[in-house]
Amino acid sequence: MAELFSDDWMNQLKDAWNADPEVKDALAKINFCSTISCGFKSDDNPTGVFVVENGECTRAGNWNGETSDWDMRADEDNWQKWMKKPLGMTSMGMAVATGKLKFAKGDFGSMIKNPSMAGPFIKSFALMSKIG
Template sequence: MAELFSDAWMKSYMTEWNNEPELSDALAKINFNSRIAYGFDKEDQPRAVITIENGKATAAGSYNGEELNWDLRASAENWQKWIDKGIGMASLGMAYVGGKLKFKTGDYGAMIKDPRMASPFVKSFTVMGRVKA
């Protein structure tokens, strides 16, 4: 069993990311390139990072000081809830406004206003749920 955001978990997440057309193909259409980190809200640094090039995940694993475009933080309990149940657009907005999902790096407002990015972002939570933990 791989622990959430461990190196092994992230490698599985990368595979699942690339296997989901509503995520990888949708982001490829807008030439999305980014380095996205994930972690827990009370920690100084993120736990893990995934590198996206033209919508496809090309690398994933433990965070090692990489420069980030996005750094997403939440409590372990909230991450697990979203991974187990997914998250919709309304729930995402409530999580952000209520401080349950924090963007230490990245512009939530710009992302959520662009459906070409917002829909894949929401889908990424569903894809996390496919990772065997």
């Protein structure tokens, strides 16, 4: 199993993302472009990065100082729990409200209220759980 947010893990997520029309195609319809990073709350910098251009992930891997539009952080225990049982709309809202999931960058409130972004975002957490 690839280490969480490692180069290999992020590239497996890239492949899963690009193969899923509920994520890639839905975000292409709104011309979604963003640099998304993720990692652990205890770290100063993110671990992995994911670059999306018009819905398609064009690059993924280790974070190398890229400027992120979105930066999601949680403790490793919570990430591991969510890899086994992905967050849904309600559980994600609770994770953010209780501080288990933090957005160091990005406007979670605006995103989750926008159905064209919220659905694919929730689905991306389900994709994370499929990474081996």
